[in-house]
Amino acid sequence: MRTKMMLGLLLLAAGASQAAAQTTVKINGYGGQDPAIVGDLINRFVKPALAKDKITVTYEPLQGDYNQSLTTLLAAGNAGDVFYVPGETVDGYVATGKLLPLNGVVSSTPYIKSLNTAFTRGGKLYAIAKDFNTLSVVYNKDLFDEAKVAYPNDSDTWTSFQTKLTNVKKALGSDYYGICLVADYARMGQFAFAAGWKPFDSKGKTNLLDPAFVTAFNYFTGLSKDKVGIQPTELSQNWSGGCLGTGKVATAIEGNWIVGFLKDNAPNLKYGTAMIPKYDKNSQRGNFLYTVGWAINAGTKNKAAAVKVLNILTSPQVQQYVLEQGLAIPSRSSLQSNAFFKKTTPGAVNSKVVFEGASAGTVLPYFFGNKGPDWLKPMNTALAAVLSGQKSSADALKTAQQEMNTLQSR
Numbered sequence: 550m551r552t553k554m555m556l557g558l559l560l561l562a563a564g565a566s567q568a569a570a571q572t573t574v575k576i577n578g579y580g581g582q583d584p585a586i587v588g589d590l591i592n593r594f595v596k597p598a599l600a601k602d603k604i605t606v607t608y609e610p611l612q613g614d615y616n617q618s619l620t621t622l623l624a625a626g627n628a629g630d631v632f633y634v635p636g637e638t639v640d641g642y643v644a645t646g647k648l649l650p651l652n653g654v655v656s657s658t659p660y661i662k663s664l665n666t667a668f669t670r671g672g673k674l675y676a677i678a679k680d681f682n683t684l685s686v687v688y689n690k691d692l693f694d695e696a697k698v699a700y701p702n703d704s705d706t707w708t709s710f711q712t713k714l715t716n717v718k719k720a721l722g723s724d725y726y727g728i729c730l731v732a733d734y735a736r737m738g739q740f741a742f743a744a745g746w747k748p749f750d751s752k753g754k755t756n757l758l759d760p761a762f763v764t765a766f767n768y769f770t771g772l773s774k775d776k777v778g779i780q781p782t783e784l785s786q787n788w789s790g791g792c793l794g795t796g797k798v799a800t801a802i803e804g805n806w807i808v809g810f811l812k813d814n815a816p817n818l819k820y821g822t823a824m825i826p827k828y829d830k831n832s833q834r835g836n837f838l839y840t841v842g843w844a845i846n847a848g849t850k851n852k853a854a855a856v857k858v859l860n861i862l863t864s865p866q867v868q869q870y871v872l873e874q875g876l877a878i879p880s881r882s883s884l885q886s887n888a889f890f891k892k893t894t895p896g897a898v899n900s901k902v903v904f905e906g907a908s909a910g911t912v913l914p915y916f917f918g919n920k921g922p923d924w925l926k927p928m929n930t931a932l933a934a935v936l937s938g939q940k941s942s943a944d945a946l947k948t949a950q951q952e953m954n955t956l957q958s959r
Contacts, residue, residue, distance in 0.1 A: 572854045573605045577619060577629035580610040593870065595861050604854045616641070623647040628846050630855040631862075634676045636667045636840040636914050638921065648675040649845040654856060660863075660880045661907050667914040668842045676842025677863050680877035682804035683836045683906030684739055685899065686710070686826070687790075690819040692799045696720035701800060701823040707740070707768055710826040711777075717799045718777045727777040728800045729784075729792030730769070732933035734925050735837065735915060736789070736802050740765035742835030742911040743828040749918055754957055757928065757950045767942050770935040780936055794818065804839060805878055805903040808896040822899040824906060834910035840880070878904050920956055927952040 578587055587608045595606050609629060611618040616638050622628035623645060634642055642648050650673040651657070657665045657674050664678035686701045693700050696717040701710060714727025730736075738748070746761035756762070772778040779798065786792050789801035794815040801807065802825070811818055827834045843862055845855045861867065868879030872889050878900060884890075890901040906912070917924045930952070931945035940948075 571603050571605060572851050573607060574631060574851055574854050574858045575629040576606065576608045576858070577611055577622070577632035578608065579615055579633060580612045584608060584610045590862065590867055590870070594864070594867050595858060598861050599857065602854070602857065604857065606858055620645075623846070626848060628848075630846050630849040630851050631858055632844055632846065633679070634668070634842045634844040636678075636838070636842065637917050639668055639675060639842070639916075640670065640919055641921070642844070643670050643675055644919075647847050649847040649849070649852070650675060651677065651845065654845075655859060659883060661882045663838055663907055663912050663914075664840055664880050667838055667840055667916075668844075676844040677859060678840045678842050678880035679863060680868075680871060680879055681838060681840040681907060682806065682878055683838060683903050683912065684736070684802050684804055684825055685902045685906060686800055686823045687793060687803055687807055687899065688800045688821050688823065689793060689796065689798070690821055692717060692721065692725065692796075696799075700821055701826075703824045705823065705826040706829045706832075707826050708829050711768075711772060714772065714777050714799065715775070718775070723776070724797060726779040726792075726798045728772055728779075728802075729786075729789035729798045730773055730778040730780055730936060731789050732780065732929055732936050734928040734932070737765065737769040737928075737932060738913075739825055739835040739837050740769055740828070742913050743825075743831070743833045744835075745831070745911075748913065748916065753918060755918075755924070755953050757931070757946050757953055763942075763946060766931070766935075766946060770932065770942060773936055778936075793820070805900055808899050812896070820895050822895070822902045824902055824909060827910070836906045836910060836912045837915045838907060838912050839915045872900065878907075920959075923956060924953075927956070 576587065591606050591608060616635065619628060619632060652674050655677055657677065660678060664681055665674060668674055668676040668678065688701050690700065697720065698713050698716045701713060718725065718727045741762045744761035744765050746759050746765065749755060781787055781789060781792050784792050784795055784797060790803050790807040790810050792798040793801040794811060796818065811820060825834050825836055843859050845859060849855050865881060868881050868884065871877055872879050872884060872887065885904065889897055890904065927949040931949035934940040934945045935942050
């Protein structure tokens with residue numbers, strides 16, 4: 550009896566020891582479609598790679614306002630070992646000291662340089678981009694064919710692009726439009742980058758009266774002249790991809806996310822993709838870099854395991870899968886020669902243009918500075934006022950600069 554009891558205790562001890570040896574890495578990320586996507590990546594790639602390491606990986610999505618939820622969890626010490634960090638809010642997280650600097654921990658060499666820059670502060674890299682997007686011109690081939698106007702192409706300047714849009718409108722009449730214009734810095738700012746504008750000066754201030762910004766602002770809002778450009782709400786839509794899907798608008802400025810939308814909502818629409826037009830005066834084009842990175846919690850008790858998980862989630866195998874599934878544009882620079890980009894399907898062509906957009910011209914992160922999303926409001930309000938005809942460009946920008954000054958003086 551005593552022998553059986555001792556044997557039972559030994560078995561329990563062995564089981565406890567085995568359980569103790571099991572490490573769990575918790576990942577925080579977005580809700581929505583991401584749990585299914587990341588869950589699939591974990592099952593396909595992470596679990597098999599870690600089978601011998603006794604590392605378990607769980608994905609815990611944060612619902613609602615992601616940044617607010619993650620900030621709360623970090624402050625309470627309950628955040629994941631690995632988590633998403635949006636490029637536009639990275640400064641706020643760096644300021645908390647809760648992000649583990651990755652220099653010497655994870656190699657940044659394989660990734661597109663501008664993506665590393667987006668997550669680098671003070672010489673320290675705080676996240677590895679999991680994927681990204683840039684903007685491109687997506688166009689309805691049938692409308693350009695019907696109007697007998699040449700398609701947008703990578704050689705277009707601001708002027709030639711505007712001329713094409715105007716000619717499409719003239720040829721097709723009042724029920725059709727050249728472009729869908731969203732009153733949003735996220736769809737206008739790339740023109741300002743091309744003209745030489747920087748969102749923040751050396752003191753962190755924003756100048757909306759800089760001639761480069763004014764030039765781009767006037768160009769963008771000027772595309773609405775004579776109803777060549779139309780806002781989404783005028784077609785009962787809420788974004789320019791929806792406008793393009795109606796078959797009434799010739800072009801939209803969007804990222805690779807439009808591919809899945811058109812596939813599901815406008816499967817018969819024949820579309821092409823071109824790069825953002827170049828500024829006539831300097832032959833430069835601008836673009837936004839929209840990205841989310843994988844970061845490691847500075848307070849993790851499972852650093853080694855977290856590093857292994859991050860490396861798998863950004864591995865060539867995972868990024869190849871992401872690319873082929875049309876989920877996003879992977880961050881590894883080596884993918885520029887990938888066979889997928891040689892395909893001639895509309896989605897593959899769009900992906901290639903968006904990928905190349907990260908290295909073409911002046912490419913700056915979609916970034917709010919230390920004021921968060923409030924930084925966008927003066928610019929977006931000014932765009933809305935001019936596109937709706939409520940204010941002149943000069944008056945709208947004057948008011949916007951006053952609002953920006955007030956915001957940045959707090």
